[in-house]
Amino acid sequence: MNTQQVAERLVALCREGKYEQAQEELYAEDAASIEMEGLPAGTAGNVKGMDAIREKGRKWKENIVEIHGGSVSDPVVTGDWFSVAMGIDATYKDMGRMPMEEICVYQVRDGKVVREQFFYNVG
Template sequence: MNTETIAKRLVELCREGKYEDAQRELYADDAVSIEPDGLPPGALGNAQGLAAIYEKGRQFSAMVEAVHGGSVSEPVIADNWFSIALAMDVTMKGRGRMNMSEICVYRVRDGKIVHEQFFYDVG
């Protein structure tokens, strides 16, 4: 698959809430997931390898009490890179309801996502 096809498929699966399905289908085994610097202690950090990315996603899901809504933008594509804006309205266990918003940037190599990096305000 080319970058545009992968980007559109990722958006489709994310809009359906099928994040792990997206990872299983679209990510390389050696993919990396990068969070912003300055995260508080106990926050989910970086992950290397698909198994670690799955686990990171499961840990995030376990922290969510309820999902009230969200959105995923259309992708912006540049050669082997693409980005999307992701927003979620969630209630986090022990932390209450919050709106989360981030820019997600992805790199594609050999028909698979090999790098994801998230940009959002910490704190």
């Protein structure tokens, strides 16, 4: 798949709430996941490799009490990169209800996501 195809598939899966399937299908084994600086202690931060990304996702999912809504924009693609605006309105065990919006930037190499980085307000 080229970058446009990877981007469109990731968006389609995320819109269905199939984040784990997106990772399994589209990510390279050595992919990196980068969060914003200044996260509270105990929050999943930067990780490398699919095992660590899966664990990060598992912890995030376990913390969710209820999802009230969400959104995923169409991708903006250039070269090996694409970005997507995502939003989620969820109630978390440790933070209560908290709507969040972010820009997600992805790098694709050889038809797989090798890097994801998230930009959002912290605290």
